[in-house]
Amino acid sequence: MTIPEYPHAETIDSLAQNMEISKEGLTKERAEKNLSMYGLNEITEKKHNIFILFLSQFKSPLVYVLVVAVILSFFLGNIHEGVLILIILLFNAFIGFWQELKALSSIKSLKKLTESKTQVKRDNQIFSIPSSQLVPGDVILLSEGDIVPADIRLFDTNGLVIDESILTGESVPVEKDSNLTLPKETLPYELDNMALSGTTVTKGNAEGFVVFTAQKTYLASIAGKAEEESPDTPLTKALEVFIKKHMLILLVLIVLTAFLAYRQGRENIEIIYLIIAELVSAVPEGLPIVVTLVLTIGAMTLSLRKVYIRHLPSVETLGSTTVIASDKTGTITQGKLKVEEVFSLNETFSQTVSALANESIEGKGDPLDTALALWLGQEYQSIRAKYPRVNLYPFDTKYRLMASSNMIQKEHKIFVKGAFESLKQFATNRDDFDTLEKEHDSLASNGLRVIALGTGEHTTDDIEKWQIEIVGLVGFLDPPKEGVLEAVQTAQKAGVKVMMITGDNPLTAAAVARSVNIYKEGDLVVSGKELNSMNDETLENMLPKVTVWARVLPEHKYRIVKILQKQGEVVAVTGDGANDVPALKTADLGIAMGGGTDAAKSTAKMVLADNNLSVIVDAIKQGRTIASNIRKAIYFLVSTSLDEVILITGAILMALPLPLYPVQILWINLVADSALDKTFPFMKDEVDVMNGPPTKLREQFLDKIQLIRVLYAALIISSGALLMYIWMLDHYGKESAISTLFTAFVISTWINGLQSLKEHEPFLKNIKKSLQINPYIFYGIGIGLVLQTFAIYVLSDLFHTLPLNDESLLMIGFLALWVFGMIEIRKWVEYLWKK
DSSP, X not given: OOOOSOGGGSOHHHHHHHHTOOTTOBOHHHHHHHHHHHOOXXXXXXXXXXXXXXXXXXXXXXXXXXXXXXXXXXXXXXHHHHHHHHHHHHHHHHHHHHHHHHHHHHHHHHHHTTOSEEEEEETTEEEEEEXXXXXXXXXXXXXXXOBOXXXXXXXXXXXXXXXXXXXXXXXXXXEOOTTOOOOTTOOXXXXXXXXXXXOEEEEEEEEEEEEEOGGGSHHHHHHHHHTSOOOOOHHHHHHHXXXXXXXXXXXXXXXXXXHHHXXXXXXXHHHXXXXXXXXXXXXXXXXXXXXXXXXXXXXHHHHHTTEEESSTTHHHHHHHOOEEEEOSTTTTBOSSOEEEEEEESSHHHHHHHHHHSOOOBTTBSOHHHHHHHHXXXXXXXXXXXXXXXXXXXEEETTTTEEEEEEEETTEEEEEEEEOHHHHGGGBOOGGGHHHHHHHHHHHHHTTOEEEEEEEEEOOOSOGGGOOBEEEEEEEEEOOBOTTHHHHHHHHHHTTOEEEEEOSSOHHHHHHHHHHTTSSOTTOEEEEHHHHHTXXXXXXXXXXXXXXXXXXXXXXXXXXXXXXXXXXXXXXXXXXXXXXXXXXXXXXXXXXXXXXXXHHHHHHOSEEESSOOHHHHHHHHHHHHHHHHHHHHHHHHHHHHHHHHHHHHHHHHHTTOOOSSOHHHHHHIIIIIIHHHHTTGXXXXXXXXXXXXXXXXXXXXXXXXXXXXXXHHHHHHHHHHHHHHHHHHHHHHOHHHHHHHHHHHHHHHHHHHHHHTXXXXXXXXXXXXXXXHSOTHHHHHHHHHHHHHHHHHHTSHHHHTOOOOOHHHHHHHHHHHHHHHHHHHHHHHHHHHHHO
């Protein structure tokens, strides 16, 4: 038995000869032999070790830093802090683990698509067997409502129409014809003599030979790509870049400080405590809590707009998105056909044909029928009631038409709708052909799907003998959704490229894309067939000019996403069918539609209840706000940890006593930082975040400007604190100096927090805006003041503090003014320089 690689290119006789089969079906013995040879007709799943999957969630530089923070917290006796960080670690790990498990379930969803009972012919008798028992060579019987369980070469079709949206994404069913023999290079969506696994029979019936089962089916190739790992989110990548830079700088400082302390002859135990103090200062242990909070609040905000986040870091991915690769049907368009243009030689007859050659009932039925019924409105029912039906002629795949014969008063008439080229064969009004052809081509060139309407005397049931007059042409379009045009313009203004990826034909796709400003003069429309002939280099060169991809397959969509990512783009992909699973999985952000398949939703990182491109663009705006808030939180936390390290290093260089005790440093991190950083998720937009391109990955959180600002703030705080410490040492002694510095440092941290609210303009430029951008920060400072007072006057022994006198308060005020003033001066210089 030899299964040809291209069964669609074989005649039925040559296929049967090669496979040594017949239309009577396999014998029982032959079926059993083939089952043992080819195995069960099931999509196999890759086995995953659940324990290894869980452990893989801990592979991150940020996690390593947090583990160090946990160890240090336990070492210093700060059990509560250590437990809190540990809980955050485990919580994040479980979120990632759950996401991985859900992604794996998409394979199960694909597998379910072909699990059913199937009718086969064996030993010339019809049996009903589980689809898993199908083998190559089986003769299978398909009828309306069946899910196709394998790849089948049809040899007998009777009005067979199949919904292939599961593979192509397009909802218009496809007519099948077993008599066709197709070229070898025919693409899957053009395989009109085959039924592919996972598709659904919507009309008619057929028989065919099973040629490919299990992993050899086209559907299985989609499932195979769904096994691939999703890429790290931009947030994860950016945080890794930031952590590496941050820890490298701090490691150099700590090693230098330890070396100098050793050269100064300090005792080993003092050096160890010094290193611990610097490590406690250096690790931004509040960062993961703040990032998680920012993302969680962002996800909750998005859920109010019916955008549901399945993978928390994906909230920020929205803000980093540079390309949206969107489906056409249901996302950009309404997903319903609408009568867009009508050309009539006889308007009354055109309406009559549209109503009678129609099977739509109460808004349900074939998309074309339903669109015609909606176009006619109340006339639809009145025409049907007025002219009773005698016979219905269902859609004929050979002649590409359907018809109804009705009594018009006492005359028996035939009313036909179908492809213009088909109706021309039976038309008697040849004088009108030139006009009709011109109008047909005009409608088609505008991307409309065109059908012809005809009527004549009913004399016979034999279609070949019908004689009709073509009375009109109807052009259909799936119209854009409300708000999509504005959403595309907003995205383009924000530097986000929107491209359409569809299974529809190029003309229709370009027409829709043009209407919503995705396609403009000079842009390219590339078909799946053209894409197939391109190598990666050609595709890469062409990508910037392409805005519409038409007649594409799942593997095409997957390839486009991969090449875009190779070029450094952050890609968001929309999809709702099993055909979209590979692209959804490999994209930086897979967005599934709420009404989509389980396979798509379980793979995606985000699910839209409202399938609309405008919702995605709104979500991108929210994502950029989140990224901005994370950036500000990083500035605040890094500068307020670095200033402690510089202060300690400076004191060691000057051979001074350690300026802060480890417990005080921990308190500054826990109270001074935490009182403010937990309010960052509630920060409002400082500027219009959609008025400019997305920030590059490596510049997202710690670019050169951010690094200079962080170092500047840290140096201002630490230098001011060090000068105050030296003065206090000279005038009031070590304990009073340390006690005053402790509170002064906390206040300086809060001043820096207030300056963190606005990145693009000085605090005093617009005081009202500065006070309103994040009112919660003032509550944080209020709580912090109460806790700091408690630490000074109630827990004085634990924190080595003395009551603050007038001189201490004066010095604290001077340091606060110094920090606020110097950062404000830097902001004014930046602001005026940009102006």
